[in-house]
Amino acid sequence: MALNPPLLALAVGAFGIGVTEFTPMGMLPLIAADLNVSIPAAGLVVSAYALGVVIGAPLVTLATARLPRRRLLVGLMAIFTLGNLMAALADSYAMLVAGRLVTALNHGAFFGVGAVVAAGLVPPERRAAAVAAMFSGLAIATIGGVPLAAWTGAMLGWRAAFWGIAAIGAVAMLALRLALPELKAEAGADLWSELRVLGRGPVLAALALTMVGFSAMFTVFTYIAPILRTETGATAPFVTAMLVLFGLGLTVGNWLGGRLADRSVDGTIIGALAAQLVVLVLFAWGMHGAAAAALLIVLWGVASFASVAPLQMRVMAQAADAPSLASAMNIGAFNLGNAVGAAVGGATIDAGLGYPAVSLAGAALALAGLVLVLWLGRPAAVPAACG
Numbered sequence: 001m002a003l004n005p006p007l008l009a010l011a012v013g014a015f016g017i018g019v020t021e022f023t024p025m026g027m028l029p030l031i032a033a034d035l036n037v038s039i040p041a042a043g044l045v046v047s048a049y050a051l052g053v054v055i056g057a058p059l060v061t062l063a064t065a066r067l068p069r070r071r072l073l074v075g076l077m078a079i080f081t082l083g084n085l086m087a088a089l090a091d092s093y094a095m096l097v098a099g100r101l102v103t104a105l106n107h108g109a110f111f112g113v114g115a116v117v118a119a120g121l122v123p124p125e126r127r128a129a130a131v132a133a134m135f136s137g138l139a140i141a142t143i144g145g146v147p148l149a150a151w152t153g154a155m156l157g158w159r160a161a162f163w164g165i166a167a168i169g170a171v172a173m174l175a176l177r178l179a180l181p182e183l184k185a186e187a188g189a190d191l192w193s194e195l196r197v198l199g200r201g202p203v204l205a206a207l208a209l210t211m212v213g214f215s216a217m218f219t220v221f222t223y224i225a226p227i228l229r230t231e232t233g234a235t236a237p238f239v240t241a242m243l244v245l246f247g248l249g250l251t252v253g254n255w256l257g258g259r260l261a262d263r264s265v266d267g268t269i270i271g272a273l274a275a276q277l278v279v280l281v282l283f284a285w286g287m288h289g290a291a292a293a294a295l296l297i298v299l300w301g302v303a304s305f306a307s308v309a310p311l312q313m314r315v316m317a318q319a320a321d322a323p324s325l326a327s328a329m330n331i332g333a334f335n336l337g338n339a340v341g342a343a344v345g346g347a348t349i350d351a352g353l354g355y356p357a358v359s360l361a362g363a364a365l366a367l368a369g370l371v372l373v374l375w376l377g378r379p380a381a382v383p384a385a386c387g
Contacts, residue, residue, distance in 0.1 A: 016168035050338075
């Protein structure tokens with residue numbers, strides 16, 4: 001797809017959200033020491049963000065259903081910028097948690113509305129690729145933005161990282177205001193029509209597929225550092241290198257999934273889940289060698305994010321006449337998959353089954369997602385375009 005300024009502006013916003021979501025995980029010891037709280041208490045900064053996403057996705061989307069889309073997206077990035085400024089200025093644990101809650105309120109609505117806007121900016125046969133272009137900002141954040149923010153936190157203090165993220169928010173606001181055309185809200189968009197569409201069986205089934213399918217990735221990714229250190233014998237630099245490789249795989253997978261989903265949404269989901277199933281089964285063996293682990297981690301990243309755009313498109317297609325709330329709730333389903341996957345992986349470890357079993361548990365969830373999408377319908381049942 002040729003360079004598209006509106007899609008680039010949406011990707012800048014997605015990049016900022018990706019950086020602010022994942023950066024605190026690498027700064028918890030710094031935050032805990034500075035604010036004189038325990039590591040588990042500092043971890044609630046991450047939980048506060050997740051809670052804000054779950055709360056914000058439906059409430060913000062419904063409250064702004066009739067706002068022009070450009071004004072809404074700029075406003076959402078203003079909330080993002082405000083929350084990160086609160087974190088940068090935080091002189092107490094309570095203020096930091098409050099800042100993270102505010103920051104997260106934009107997350108689900110931005111990605112949900114942004115996906116609908118992105119799909120509407122291009123011809124029907126290129127809509128999945130357009131959605132993937134927006135999500136590319138999130139994938140790229142895992143390669144460069146998050147490591148850079150973590151380095152900034154280590155060198156200049158954790159507040160400096162949040163100042164930098166707030167600056168990204170300001171740039172995104174300007175980019176969205178200048179690049180996006182004036183876009184009215186969807187015809188007939190209101191609270192009741194959005195809720196009515198969200199309650200449809202096919203929409204709920206599509207949301208369930210996102211949650212189950214994406215939980216496979218986080219079953220393993222949540223514990224990738226101890227897996228590599230224990231099973232591969234990896235050093236800290238090797239773990240960092242593997243995370244960068246995984247981020248590169250995510251970026252390639254996001255691009256590939258967008259291209260393939262414009263041909264077949266369900267076909268792409270089936271292929272991505274099947275690939276992830278195979279890779280995670282192989283990783284249970286391959287994690288014991290550095291070369292095999294590196295190769296499989298790249299392929300795992302590709303398979304994991306190849307499903308993002310088609311999963312988003314599937315929900316939007318099922319909720320075509322009022323897609324904003326369903327699209328935002330699908331972002332919540334991705335985050336719920338994160339929580340479910342982490343819980344499954346943790347339970348596997350607590351049961352004493354070993355780290356290879358964690359990879360097999362992830363494979364089992366990929367299989368569950370594969371069975372679900374096959375049960376829900378034929379590959380041709382969901383059109384590539386929505387709206």
